[in-house]
Amino acid sequence: MAANSMDRALRERAAAVIPGGMYGHQSTGLLPDDYPQFFARGSGAYLWDADGNRTLDLMCAYGPNLFGYADAEIDAAYVARMKAGDCLTGPTALMVELAEAFVAMISHADWAMVCKNGTDATTMALTTARAHTKKKTVVLAKGAYHGAAPWCTPRPSGVTAEDRANQVYCAYNDIESLEAAVAKAGGDLAAIFAAPFKHDAFVDQAAPDPAYARRARQLCDETGALLVVDDVRAGFRVARDCSWSAVGVEPDLSTWGKCIANGHPISALLGSDKARAAAASIYVTGSFWYASAVMAAALVTLKRVRESDYLEHIEGLGERLRRGLHERAAAAGFSLRQTGPVTMPLFLFDEDKDLRRGFFWSAEMLKRGVYVHPWHNMFMCAAMTEADIDGALDAAEGAFAALKAAEPSLEPVAKLKAVFG
């Protein structure tokens, strides 16, 4: 217990003053019991938990960490601007520079609006589409995550039927299902929302079918609805442009967040000229949206996205990890399904419907100093090295061996019963 005694103590204190002890996507409620809830620090690709245990972090803060925790150059830009005043009575020139930088980098974008949460950006996209079309219905893919406001949060507690009105669901990558959803919207289609690839929790990830993406574009063009690509999670880990540039489809609106200032808090809605008047007509704001320090950090981050080989670097590392894991899994007699872009991988074992193998293996990886997630896509960051990946593969070899030994006696995971029945 010494290995996590501080974490346990913090959990006890948290249980007294935070509902449920922790909430949201960083709650360890559905992770193996020995996963730490509290961390002490992060540097580059590494995390230290509250008890001082060091791990290579394949979650990257669920996305925000693109260039390494506590990146010196990006943080210096933040601090320099903070010293001149951060949240003022109006924006600074940096807001204009940041919007110009986005417009120059993202092919479909003619304008940008900054905000704070990914959910702010997706909600603004929805509102803009409704203002543009004067229609209400939005088509979404079943199971896709677009934020945690009442209209999109994945858990129904406290949410009303009216919060979820005017929504029609389709199956991602299924053209017939998409067409049926659009037909169901009748003459009332305001928007089609699309994740850049299928990155739902608990199931295999899937690349976008180019024909599906093109059909979504076509249906929007035919009906006057707006096409929204929600790049909050995947942005800049698939392309230096909107992620659907890879399949040759331009949306009208795209939503960004997480890594665009390398973990400093900012998100954005980008749009084409078609949607500009509607975007100007909605009233959205936040106390801290126009603060300048995070914009200075974003400008350095975007410059590095444009000018460095970070993308090729994390793609190379992701391929090395995928190949190496495949070999080591096979050598140990396991079949591991590795899905999603190599920069945003998910590992699921074959014949593991209730995730008991994945849970056990993930916990064994953690014991060996590698933080992997058993059911949510992970993220590569540019601070990782080939040596880090090779170390993770050594850890995997040990974790596969431990799983092999334990497998006959593995029980279902109690805390996952609510998910898998």
Next chain:
Amino acid sequence: MAANSMDRALRERAAAVIPGGMYGHQSTGLLPDDYPQFFARGSGAYLWDADGNRTLDLMCAYGPNLFGYADAEIDAAYVARMKAGDCLTGPTALMVELAEAFVAMISHADWAMVCKNGTDATTMALTTARAHTKKKTVVLAKGAYHGAAPWCTPRPSGVTAEDRANQVYCAYNDIESLEAAVAKAGGDLAAIFAAPFKHDAFVDQAAPDPAYARRARQLCDETGALLVVDDVRAGFRVARDCSWSAVGVEPDLSTWGKCIANGHPISALLGSDKARAAAASIYVTGSFWYASAVMAAALVTLKRVRESDYLEHIEGLGERLRRGLHERAAAAGFSLRQTGPVTMPLFLFDEDKDLRRGFFWSAEMLKRGVYVHPWHNMFMCAAMTEADIDGALDAAEGAFAALKAAEPSLEPVAKLKAVFG
């Protein structure tokens, strides 16, 4: 034009890449034409606009600036924590410490949840109340601002009827109107929302009638609904506790933001034990909500709220300003209505229904180095001094004289026609 040539140039660039050139509460769209849209820096109680003009800032970033822009101690806490890693794969001990600090300071609070925008906190309050009661209807005061999500944004563009379903409006401080609204909710009341005082735009502010506050508490107790005090704007400028502690009424939920980390981006929902299970049942989250640097800044800010005489200091300055303005207005033959707490004042001229006098006078104040707002409450900060206030009063004397001279020829303000018809 030299006095604002940089601002004009930035506005032109912004018009190309930001819808409407600027959006949200910091847009100068409804301010006098010579108000700067873009700023260069802030320090203490002062702002420098993009052209280098220095002004005493009575807006304080619309609230976030409580202890002065770029406060050295608060910012140092932010930076020290940032260097150890800010947004990680989970929270740090600071999240527990911050929740503990809130619970220790705010009488009604047994728990805390942090978020980023004030709107996050108010939306979480609404969802928590609906989860707690399994009912839908919320009673709100007409004209009160509770954020900019579709359910509460003051502008209808892009908002659907369903977004505003299950809402009943009453008049603030009007007990009969409140009772009628609750009656209209029938058996479906989930929450009564209340601003801590009436701080609506364009009209006189009003202190809460203690009888109104008590009746709201009583109606919630009778129906099982939750009472929500939205302290995002007024928090810590009226009391070191929830603002309704001044009238002896405890809410079940209170929402906080703006100044709780002196302008660093964080907001919070605080609640009583009664609402704890419901708060734990809702799914709300954000990419940056658990980042630690802002929590370090918040802990220093809260300590200063507890331990310094900042509140008495800004109350003294606010009284000095109110008294001095009254005298100077009277001497010049004007009657100025100064409403709201002295720490959050609003100035409206008598016989100025279309605000032409207020607009002219505000612009004259700005010319003399004092940034005042013609129709939104202002904010005092602890970095202000008696000399700053005396300087503002000198400016006011000049501005009243200029108004006196210009008054016979003042025209209606074109940009306010949409507001006043």
